[in-house]
Amino acid sequence: MNLRRYSIVILCLVGLSLVSGLAGGLIGHRVARCRLEARNNPENWNEHVIQEFDRIVKPTPEQAPKIQAQLDHAVQELVAIRADTITRTTNVIWRLVAEVERELTPEQRQAFEVMKPKPADLTLDMLKVGAKPQSK
Helix, strand or coil, X not given: CHXXXXXXXXXXXXXXHHHHHHHHHHHHHHHHHHHHHHHXXXXXXXXXXXXXXXXXXXXXXXXXHHHHHHHHHHHHHHHHHHHHHHHHHHHHHHHHHHHHHHHCCHHHHHXXXXXXXXXXXXXXXXXXXXXXXXXX
């Protein structure tokens, strides 16, 4: 009887450890993902840089608005570059899909549908880009 209780306690502790580890892993993954998304957002980058600049360099009241304007302009350029890069990348992917589909038999095309990206997978909205892509 003593061995049975001991086994149940051990199994409960192992189960609790597994559940705790899984919960911690999921929470950690979500936190890391949110931080990565925030870091990749040019507007957040702007805020972080200006805070660090103020803390380290300590610009004068006359310098601060000029530096902020330069930083704002650079962020606008970065957003445009990012949107253009994503648009160009998406175009390459769709061109590749079309070229591959031309080489496939009808049966292979059906199988390819499973792995082919969906239009919703490659939108700028999903990538959280603020600027609209330029039309070509």
